[in-house]
Amino acid sequence: MTDIVSPTAGVTVSKAPARRDIGIKRRYAAERRFQAYGIAAITFGLVFLFILLWTVIGKGYTAFQQTAITLPIEFTEKTIDPNNKRASDPSVLVAANYPVLLRDAIVKQLNINASSKPDVRDATAMLSKSAPIQLRDMVVADPSLIGKTVNVSVLADANIDSANKGQIDLSVDEKNRKVNDKQVNWMNQLKASGALTKEFNTGLFVNGNSSRPEAAGLGVALIGSLYLMLIVLALSLPIGVAASIYLEEFAPKNKLTDLIEVNINNLAAVPSIVYGLLGLSVFINFIGLPRSASLVGGLVLTLMTLPTIIIATRAALRAVPPSIRAAALGLGASKMQMVFHHVLPLAMPGILTGTIIGLAHALGETAPLLLIGMVAFVANAPATPLEPSTALPVQVYMWANEAERAFVERTSGAIIVLLLFLIVMNMGAILLRRRFERRW
Amino acid sequence: MNMLTEAAVEKALDQKMSNVPYKMIGQDVSVYYGEKRALFDVNLNIRENTVTALIGPSGCGKSTFLRSLNRMNDTIEGCRVAGKITLDGDDIYDPDIDVVELRARVGMVFQKPNPFPKSIYENVSYGPRIHGLAKSKADLDQIVESSLQRAGLWNEVKDRVHESGTGLSGGQQQRLCIARAVAVSPEVILMDEPCSALDPIATAKVEELIHELRENYTIVIVTHSMQQAARVSQRTAMFHLGNLVEENDTDKMFTNPDDPRTQDYIMGRFG
Amino acid sequence: MNMLTEAAVEKALDQKMSNVPYKMIGQDVSVYYGEKRALFDVNLNIRENTVTALIGPSGCGKSTFLRSLNRMNDTIEGCRVAGKITLDGDDIYDPDIDVVELRARVGMVFQKPNPFPKSIYENVSYGPRIHGLAKSKADLDQIVESSLQRAGLWNEVKDRVHESGTGLSGGQQQRLCIARAVAVSPEVILMDEPCSALDPIATAKVEELIHELRENYTIVIVTHSMQQAARVSQRTAMFHLGNLVEENDTDKMFTNPDDPRTQDYIMGRFG
């Protein structure tokens, strides 16, 4: 069919006219420069991200391992329950002298002269102070252990842990470091015999805070942050979106709505600690909610996050083309239906971006929690959001201020966990955003 | 130029419009965009089961009048309508009137194709769904298919009704929008240059569709094509600078207009 | 339907097209949208200082072919062009070719009016400014005024050239877009249904403008109106389902087409 349009003889191709100078070279240079700026910008951001992560991970990855010492513990009845009263009074098991069990075990393991006081002290100092509690809990849970000898893996003291990980400079004068040469030798001895091992640090994820670095964990902080995030997400996203919808789609445009708009922009600029003041006076002093509770923290962070979400949502709603609105209205959709069926889904990527940023911000905040009692030492895991708890950034903040060396790696470890938490949380939102994203 | 095709003449002749009752009545309709007045005391009545064409040069207020018939103007900031417009005798600007219900009864097709960025199926089924016009999924499928068919789009998209409506070509998009409006089966359908993005075949189909719809529906169509006005409409109204110049039976309008301006416009003497 | 007006016949008759050199040559042009093939080995040559009309039913690939002439297809994700297209003998898909220069030489007017959300003045002066076509402010003013005048918009907007272009009515917007394209004075102007939003008066003006422009420029116009094709073009190409059915002198095409499908289409028998 195309034969009829093949060029016929005698027909020539037109001659190109004289070239106009439209500055092509210059403009292409500008174009390339412009693109290079973009690449440079992204690279700049990513390089910094990389350096930052490198620093954090380089310092913190060791926190995910923990030195433990496996000792054959003799649960001698004479030490635990000399008068055999445990049947009638179980509390003797709680009050029993467990450190002695540990002392005996380590002394035996290391072949130390039990009468040499300093040696015995240095040897027991290699074990965590949490170890007796561990034994106690074992016995209370299972009294039949009494009289048996069991291999128990107990935490090594934080200093031994640091030494084992090579974080203590052994060239420093012995009295200026927390581990003496004797202990180092013992440590190597235990390592050689396979009693001292490095294990994955599950305690970091399940334990509450502790003054002993080796036993300190993020359990409470993780639960607290989870509560905080759930509360913030459950409140700020719907409230923020609802408020934006009202302001953008329904509110009459007048001085009052201008005021609200300015006001919301301004709230985004309020320093976060001021929200702490607000939370203290409103939620704790006025409403009477308990101190240190993640519910209060969640409410405070919600208020702090709302402006971010509202601003982003309004921008996203505004970007939905009017023709879509007209189409929906023209079909007899009510304004409410128009918004919820068409405008909102189209605005979703922007809303999700705002939410991600807002939540991430909330997840990393310490200052507002300071005044409502969440920057605190909390050892017991909260069962409800009304019980005292902390949050991940708080743990970072508190550990960063600890004197003990072993907390340094834990601080970075906590940051890594916080970042993982953040990434997991964002992943969902990003996947959602992918689904919604489109051009029209 | 010979503006009247034989078909249109025939169509026009076989009807006497003067006895047809009014579906909508516009009395002294003026529309303001903020300070600017876009319509000046327009008195125009829309007859039932009739196609009324609105013609006139660009910017004369055709779209504005059309949009005031289903209160789409409400959505424009600063737009104000004065005068009275009734639908079946009820003032549509009465505070008691439910604007949503009004728009379900007075549907609309726009000048620029504006499909939702959703699938073709969802585009068409949206109206029936919000108005509860389908009892079942099968019912809905049926409505979607017939609407697409009436808009002359079914054959082209039947294999991909679940693909995005925005992936269609311009003309296909506009036909999709028509299908979408038709799916709600409104009483009155307002069309703002519905064929401006269509090729002649599709246009002919739509015109045919309009012809079919006229049996049951009242149609108001803005068009920039006088041939189209002549072909599809029984009544024609001519606007100029926000004024209604003349309204008349289409055949009369194109053969022997009362107003000299109509004559001039039809003859291409001004614009 | 009587598709040919006398004027068009006259115009067509007073020209013999076969000796006019080719400005652009399309050889075996195929276009794919991802998996989907939208054009099938189209061989279509565009003659210099000639108006070539592309007609065909909706979705047949007219816009697609048009957009491949200035590589606007490049901007569509997943769109791929095969075959060869030359401008003045240079392959425009050659990696050496500069797409910006190409588009400055092959301008475009779109189906949907798309004025920038800026003032009318800025809309029109945008092209000359980026290409550095004006030496001075006065020069630029001059270009803006003449472009608006050629697009038949000057009288309507001369008092408000510094107001926003999006505040115009649909037709005015499209004429603004034409003015914007003309302001760059390209060698070839591609127009994708430029009049679909215009009233007859404005359309006539644009057609007149096209007629004038033909003296110096090569014009390719997609239109859904066969009357328009007949009126403005010297060559007409008919597309169907992604194939070029026939390309011929316009007068021949509308009186005695070679291909039966053209005949059928013109007679309204399919689409």
Add this chain to the structure above:
Amino acid sequence: AVARDQIQIAGSSTVLPYAKIVAESFGETFTNFKTPVVESGGTGAGLKEFCKGVGEDTIDIANASRSINKNELEACKAAGVTDIQEVKIGYDGIVFATDSSNPDVAYVPADIYKALAAQVVVDGKLVANPYKKWSEVNPKLPAVDIAAYIPGEKHGTREVFEQNVLAAGCKASGALDVIAKEISDKAAQTKACVAVRKDGAAVDIDGDYPETLARIAANKTGVGVFGLSFYENNADKLKVASVNGIVPSTETIANGTYPVSRPLFFYVKKAHLGAVPGLKEYVNFFVSDQMIGPDGPLAEYGLVAAPDAERDAIRKDVEAGKSM
């Protein structure tokens, strides 16, 4: 408000580590009570919460690195907190330390005064501090730039530093006499003595000691002010300076020969003793020798235990429920 079954403590970050150790042991020893919650936030903020009032929704104990003052007591009284028991837990030594790569340093207060004061006496006249290097202050000191990281004005440590080091140095160097000639008001004299130079040689640290440590790590010749406990935990990185020839240690601080230290306290709301489960037990546990004794975990961490007689007196006061 809901009945509370957990002790709530707030206040000083200096006392925090000690309170943490006690709280943790308390929770482990008294299994039927929950581990108390110990908030950080500073002495002032802690006392403020403490003085909010009496009741389940207020805290029970405020930790403090200084004693409560008159205004605060009045505010407490006004809010209904009338019965307050003050408990001293020991002493915090304040030490000067540099990076461990430096040679040993020995200061006398006059050196520090001359190096850090805003105005010093040169040739009998009061002039803006001209010294750039420590060796200019005292030829025995190393010839490195003066860079000191001292507690910011929000810290109680700053006050101790000003009183025990700057004011003492002011007097010892004879600057006080020159100042006294120009200013007659006694309070203003002290103020002039303790004013710290603001040209960047002395940097206020409002954060905690790890921040000071980081600054020293970044500037190896800098001198920082630390708590004794912090220094002891980082003895491998830091080199402590002697003051007046005395090297700070628990012994020298406890016997008063090392000049710079301060007492640490906590305050108990007596009304809560009978209402908050475990509070009485906690207070008794805290003051027992098992905790604050010289062999207890607090001393091990770096607290300078009070002398035996003082600890006995503390316990007796607690027993008797002596209030302020």
Add this chain to the structure above:
Amino acid sequence: MSTSVILLCLVVIGAVAYLVARGRAAALAGGRSSALHSRPAYYGAYAAIWAVLPALIVLCVWLSVSPGIIQSSVRGTFPADVKAEAAVEQDLSYSMVATVARGLTMLTSDEAAAVANDPAALQAKLSEKGVPLAGQPQPYMVEAAKKLNAMSLTSRLAMTAVVFVLAVAGAFYALRAIAPRFRARNRVERVMLWGLLLASSIAILTTVGIVLSMLSEATRFFAVVPAGDFFFGTVWDPRFAGAGGSSFGQFGLIPLLLGTLYIGLVAMLVAVPVGLFAAIYMAEYASPKVRGISKPLLEVLAGIPTIVYGFFALVTVGPFLRDFSAQISGLLSGSYTNFIQAQSVLTAGIVMGIMLIPYVSSLSDDIITAVPRALRDGSLGLGATRSETIKKVVLPAALPGIVGALLMTASRAIGETMIVVLAAGVAARIQINPFEPMTTVTVKIVNQLTGDLEFTSPQTLVAFALGITLFCITLCLNIYALYIVRKYREQYE
């Protein structure tokens, strides 16, 4: 019934009301949907709202009011000598009563009888049940606890009954109202609208709360320190106020304000170009894959806690800049002295800027992406290069949104604390060298609030004055910004 069970029942009642009403509406319609004003689902929702909402409101009110009433009547039964005590003492006694009451509910009746008259045994028993008491309960407390339990039970029963009656009554009322021409949708939407309105009023309430929570303390500050000295003072040197007492130094706002603006400016100078170019690249040039990876990665920057940035600045960036400057001056003049301090405006600005990059880039990216394709096509079709299109068409069209995003970013910069503390220090100075330390208002707010300072002293109270001042300043900035945005928008619409 516990509150959660009541809530569950309410949900069930609501669901039933919904279903019944929907069914009734559908029946009324008789298959012709046009006979109904609204979709049947709206009638359902209408009934569900009537069933749940009033009951829920009553439930909330009851739950918040009844403990107070019960408390006052239980305290009425306290012996005269207890009543004679101070109110706070009685509060504490009452909380003991409440604890005992909670413990009593855990005892079986046998156990309760066994320990009823023996406080010591009761304390032991309760402690065994996990309800430790601070001391031995007095006999009147046990009585009061019993009364408390009885009253709570009655109150709860009454509440349950009232709530259920209300729910059912509401449902019936709504069901009766159902008629074909009944505008259920409009009413449901009205309720939704009120919900939306309520949500947006939270922003206002937050503001009121913030102002109120700072105002009284700020007033106390200004009672001691003259406002003029505060607002126009050029020296910030509050001095320490601990045990020592009432002396204080100077509270000049100016150095803090300048520091805030300077550091914020440097941060924006880093964040805006980088973020904007990153956004443009991602929106206009990057392949979907690059975009899909780089955008979330950049967003991680926004999620890193500021304290981490702070330490990063303190340990890495600051020393790097210092050493770098020493190298440069070494190369230029031969003397290796650093001219950039490790802690400086520049350090803080750069690090804060990095944190802000994703705020600019993500938000701008979404806004740029939303600019209609037709505009891009229009420009490209005229022969504009991509960058010209972006600069001259896309960005101007996206400008109002971008300005909003930048505003938010600037706000964040002004409100940031930790980075400044660690990167720029706490020295309040007036100077223009970006290589020297300065500090910001928020740093001082946090520090004055969290130190050992006496809490009634102006040194602490100044934090509230600073807070309110910053609030007002940013408010003015925002009003101005709104004005600017409006001007742009009018130009481009």
